[in-house]
Amino acid sequence: MDEALQQRIHDQIAYEASRDSPPPGFPALPEIPGGRYTSAAFHDLEMEHLFLKTWLPTVRVEELDRRGSFIVWRKLGRPILIVRGKDDVVRAFYNSCRHRGAAVTPVDKGHASLLRCQYHSWSYDLTGRLVAVPDERDFCGLDKSQRGLIPVRCESHGGTVFVNFDDAAPPLSDMLAPMLDEWACIGMEELRIVMRHIAVIDCNWKAAVDAFLEVYHINTIHRDSLGKALDSRSTALGLFPHGHSRMVTAYNPWALETLGMDVDGQPDIAGATALHRRSSTAYLQFPNLIMPFRSIFVQQLRVWPRGPHQCELEVVGLGPDWGEGPPPAYWDKAAPAFRKVLEEDMENLGSIQESLNSGACTGMLLSYQERRIYWMHEEIDRRIGVERIPPQFRVAQLLGEFIEPQDKELAQ
Ligand code: FES
Numbered sequence: 261m262d263e264a265l266q267q268r269i270h271d272q273i274a275y276e277a278s279r280d281s282p283p284p285g286f287p288a289l290p291e292i293p294g295g296r297y298t299s300a301a302f303h304d305l306e307m308e309h310l311f312l313k314t315w316l317p318t319v320r321v322e323e324l325d326r327r328g329s330f331i332v333w334r335k336l337g338r339p340i341l342i343v344r345g346k347d348d349v350v351r352a353f354y355n356s357c358r359h360r361g362a363a364v365t366p367v368d369k370g371h372a373s374l375l376r377c378q379y380h381s382w383s384y385d386l387t388g389r390l391v392a393v394p395d396e397r398d399f400c401g402l403d404k405s406q407r408g409l410i411p412v413r414c415e416s417h418g419g420t421v422f423v424n425f426d427d428a429a430p431p432l433s434d435m436l437a438p439m440l441d442e443w444a445c446i447g448m449e450e451l452r453i454v455m456r457h458i459a460v461i462d463c464n465w466k467a468a469v470d471a472f473l474e475v476y477h478i479n480t481i482h483r484d485s486l487g488k489a490l491d492s493r494s495t496a497l498g499l500f501p502h503g504h505s506r507m508v509t510a511y512n513p514w515a516l517e518t519l520g521m522d523v524d525g526q527p528d529i530a531g532a533t534a535l536h537r538r539s540s541t542a543y544l545q546f547p548n549l550i551m552p553f554r555s556i557f558v559q560q561l562r563v564w565p566r567g568p569h570q571c572e573l574e575v576v577g578l579g580p581d582w583g584e585g586p587p588p589a590y591w592d593k594a595a596p597a598f599r600k601v602l603e604e605d606m607e608n609l610g611s612i613q614e615s616l617n618s619g620a621c622t623g624m625l626l627s628y629q630e631r632r633i634y635w636m637h638e639e640i641d642r643r644i645g646v647e648r649i650p651p652q653f654r655v656a657q658l659l660g661e662f663i664e665p666q667d668k669e670l671a672q
């Protein structure tokens with residue numbers, strides 16, 4: 261993140277802290293219709309036109325630690341086999357044998373030089389090519405070249421492997437373009453997994469994402485934790501093309517030292533900037549990846565729909581490389597504090613869903629400082645195609661003129 265951008269965000273934080281009302285010209289945002297969080301039909305539209313057509317975070321490259329390493333990634337009801345080939349290229353395939361559909365690998369993680377189906381031993385090489393069929397003579401006209409594993413698009417950024425079920429989708433780098441420059445200094449590909457956690461939440465996936473897109477709640481649900489460290493009024497939001505966004509919240513100047521957030525002298529990420537040291541800088545990589553950056557740590561909060569009324573929060577914590585052996589002990593010390601904040605974030609989500617389901621909550625009313633939520637919902641409609649969405653579920657397209665000035669050309 262270059263100096264000019266840091267300064268601009270710093271100035272924006274000062275402005276936000278000082279203003280008495282939203283900036284002139286900012287619109288009153290219409291309510292987000294509650295039916296978007298409860299309707300099975302809307303959920304189906306999201307699955308078909310959004311989740312199955314966008315880049316989705318899966319494993320970390322470090323988890324595929326040698327040639328032949330594989331992991332079966334299981335989200336959205338589509339088991340995907342992700343493999344590091346003999347050429348070190350990471351590839352993804354449906355974990356579905358081309359004979360009669362059994363799982364090619366019965367275990368979810370391992371190492372193999374050949375992928376052999378456990379049912380009748382059809383065998384595939386690490387590029388997905390079908391190479392051996394027992395009793396091949398009994399199959400009339402079998403063309404093995406046409407029966408390889410079905411590939412899924414797979415690209416990596418920052419050490420995370422992403423898949424996309426849509427062969428026509430733009431490349432991952434196009435989708436991430438608005439953030440790539442400002443992320444570069446962190447060197448995410450060098451970071452390693454230091455924490456992992458999964459929670460199932462009884463709410464629509466959007467209610468969970470919404471919870472991480474604002475800090476309006478910070479002095480209430482986080483009053484005994486993060487609320488002491490972050491100054492919610494000193495928050496600068498940035499909207500980017502493709503539904504992405506940024507939120508930078510200043511630390512109270514005394515907080516880091518007083519709260520001991522620099523646990524046992526944890527090292528900073530080498531490329532962390534002054535802004536990372538004095539603020540929490542969090543991104544939404546649309547649609548479902550929330551990434552808070554701190555100078556010592558990057559979190560990936562991934563939210564996975566499980567039907568209209570339930571989702572899964574998958575947390576992957578990333579820290580600087582520590583060399584050999586298990587992660588340093590300070591991560592074990594820090595883990596309960598991070599867990600506590602996440603539990604606080606989840607506290608209200610079940611009751612929100614109940615309110616939505618009961619009809620008591622017919623819509624979400626958003627403030628200026630909650631506009632990242634609105635921007636995410638706008639983008640959901642653009643991805644689905646506004647004309648496909650029943651009128652009562654649509655959100656008006658309003659915030660396009662409020663994306664960050666230097667990124668406007670990317671939205672064209
Ligand atoms: S289903 Fe895989 S070999 Fe028969």
Ligand SMILES: [Fe+2]
Binds near residue numbers: 471472477478482605
């Ligand atoms: Fe929170």
